[in-house]
Amino acid sequence: MAIASNGPQGHLNGKVGNLVFYMLNGQPVVRLIGRKGKPSILQLANYQGMAVTTKLLSRMGGFIKLGYGLQARGTVHNAHNLATSYHKKQALKGEYPNISIDYSKVKLSQGLMSETKDLKINKVSGGLEISWDPRDYADLSYNDSVMVMICCPETGKDREYLNIARRSEGKCFIPLFEEVLNQQIEPYISFISADGAMVSDSVYLGNLNGEGLNEIEKQQQVKYQQVKSRFDQLEGSYSRQLKENYGEIPKTKAFKCLEKEYKAVQKQLLHLPGKPG
Known part of the structure; x- marks a missing residue:
């Protein structure tokens, strides 16, 4: 009622x-x-697109709140709504069922602050060093705060730094363990005024270490390893029984079953995706 x-x-x-x-x-x-009835392909694509977008943004709530909060003021929307709308429309690639994030099009903040010059990122011992032009330009001020987002798609253990440095410092250092430093990294940087009244568009600093495996490729790799493990067991048993029989093929029913499975798994392994390297 x-x-x-x-x-x-x-x-x-x-x-x-x-x-x-x-x-x-x-x-x-x-x-x-x-x-609901049976969903169409377009509906399934829409569901997957939303799921992929939600998964991305769920790991960077603080950054999104600051990065889209100014746009949301005075409207019926909130920062997360605006970020979701942008990324679902602009930052996805691929077709269903292989929709994924285009990290070069991700925007973690949108605002009117001018672009910062000479942005660079380098891998150094123990982490990442990000640098920029520290001078004041127009609406840019020395005490603007620096926000950095480090996305790690392979593990999902993203890192957000909402006030890691001041513009006047000209650089900042992100400490990372060697394991993290050598995986796929998608880094972003934004600047926000000290009073929070202005924010810049985020800048994508470029992919580091190439792209890691997507979910389908990870599943294929797991499946390959499972089949490979079973093949190794069968091969060991097959070779041992031949050796014990001095190279002659045993006539037993058990060996015939073993040989049949051994050859079937061997054939499967040849055509199975997910092989390392």
Whole structure:
């Protein structure tokens, strides 16, 4: 049952048939509910696109709040809504069921602050060094804060630094263990004014170490290793029995079964994706 708390001409709150009425950020909203039929390919692509986008943004909540918060002020949207809308439309690549993130198009902040010059990133001993032009230009100030996002797609253990340095310092250092330093890294940098009134567009600093395995490739690699492990067991048993029989093929039913499985797994292994290297 829905309630018209502001009279018959007011917005409903509750359920009427297969419609649900409610308030969202001060705005009246109505949505349809009910049993869904079998989804089309376009719907499945939309679901996967949203899932991929949500997974990306879920690991960088603090950065998104600052990076899109100014845009969200005075609107019915919040920072996460705006970031989700942008990335789902602009930062995905591939077709269903292989939709993934195009990290070169990721924008973790959007604002009116001018672009910072001479941005560079280098791998150094023990981590990453990021540098920029520290001088003041127009709306750029020495005490602007520096925000850095280090995305690690292979492990999902991203790192966000919301106030790692001041613009006047001209550089910052991100300590990373050697294991992390040698995996796929997608780094971003933004600048925000000391009073939080202005923010720059984030800048993609470029991929480090190439692209790691995606989810499908990881699954293929796991499957290959499982089959390879079984093949090694069969090969050891097959070779041992031949040796014990002085190279002659045993006539037993057990050996025939072993030989049949051995050859089948050997053939499967030849054509199975996921082989290392």
